Amino acid sequence: MAVGVLLSGCGIGDGSQIEEVILTYLALDKYGVDYVCIAPNKEQYHTMDHFHERIEERENRNVLKESARIGRGKIKALSDTNSHELDGLILPGGLGVFKNLSNYITAKHDFAVNKEVAQLIENIYQSKKPIGAICGAIVLIAKSLGKKGRQLELCTSNNAYRKILELNHAVVKEISSMEAYADVKNKIVTTPAFLGTQNLYEIMIGIDKMVREFAAWL
Numbered sequence: 001m002a003v004g005v006l007l008s009g010c011g012i013g014d015g016s017q018i019e020e021v022i023l024t025y026l027a028l029d030k031y032g033v034d035y036v037c038i039a040p041n042k043e044q045y046h047t048m049d050h051f052h053e054r055i056e057e058r059e060n061r062n063v064l065k066e067s068a069r070i071g072r073g074k075i076k077a078l079s080d081t082n083s084h085e086l087d088g089l090i091l092p093g094g095l096g097v098f099k100n101l102s103n104y105i106t107a108k109h110d111f112a113v114n115k116e117v118a119q120l121i122e123n124i125y126q127s128k129k130p131i132g133a134i135c136g137a138i139v140l141i142a143k144s145l146g147k148k149g150r151q152l153e154l155c156t157s158n159n160a161y162r163k164i165l166e167l168n169h170a171v172v173k174e175i176s177s178m179e180a181y182a183d184v185k186n187k188i189v190t191t192p193a194f195l196g197t198q199n200l201y202e203i204m205i206g207i208d209k210m211v212r213e214f215a216a217w218l
Contacts (some may be wrong), residue, residue: 002034003218004086004124005139006117007067007075008096009039013048015063017094020134020193021070023204024092027211033218035090037075040116045099063100073084078116083123087218093135093193098132102140109164111143118144128187130217132210135193136161142168145186153183157196178202180210189213 005024009015015086028035041064047056068075080150091097098104104111113121121144131143137162138154146152146168149190156162157177173181177196182189191206 001085001087002036002087003028003192003214004081004120005037005088006078006089006091006101007039007063008063008094008100008118009044009063009066010069011048011050011066012094013050013053014044014046014099015066015094015096015213016024016070016092017194017201018070020092020207022096023200023207024090024134024211025072026193028215031211031213033143034213035074036077036086037067037071038081039064039071039075040100040114041077041079043101044096045105050208052180062184063096066130078120080084081120083120084131086124088132089124089128090132090214091134091137091140093137093195095136098126099138104139109167111187113140113143121145122128124216125186130189131186132214133188133190134207134210135191135195138190138192139164140171141190145188146170146196150186152186152188153181154188155179155181155190155192157192160192162194163195176206178205178209180206180213182213187217
């Protein structure tokens with residue numbers, strides 16, 4: 001058994017925010033939590049040239065293969081992942097959350113979460129296993145679980161995504177990136193990371209606190 005870390009590619013512009021992923025690994029190792037990375041086996045929404053900050057029109061890449069770049073040799077396809085094999089789930093942020101794990105980039109407030117992703121989140125929640133979300137990935141939790149009368153308590157910073165969180169029945173907690181907010185009733189813990197600051201040290205503290213709370217529920 002291990003915790004799943006759900007990736008959405010490699011690089012903030014079209015995949016997972018690498019810094020958030022690495023800091024998550026660091027905290028998981030610190031608290032003695034084993035993990036396996038997972039990602040959907042599908043084409044990316046598009047591929048970014050991160051140097052020039054523009055779309056590579058002639059190139060497309062696979063989300064699973066790109067995620068494997070930061071998977072530390074422990075990665076599997078989402079389609080081959082059974083929630084019963086996981087002790088919990090953590091979702092780092094990055095624009096891949098909005099491009100590859102959902103269609104938020106085009107649909108905005110009317111967006112839908114990828115069916116496999118939404119089902120995994122739902123299954124983990126129904127099994128009363130812990131869920132952690134960082135930065136923009138918090139929106140996926142709200143959309144996937146904020147229904148059927150559920151009231152989630154999720155964090156943000158600088159009011160980022162507040163409207164969409166509230167539209168999905170979340171009670172929004174404004175905190176700093178050096179903090180994490182634990183919704184004890186629902187076993188969900190979140191931290192704003194880059195929503196609140198560009199200071200990596202502050203983000204490290206917040207992610208460490210998130211993983212510490214998360215690990216206490218295992």
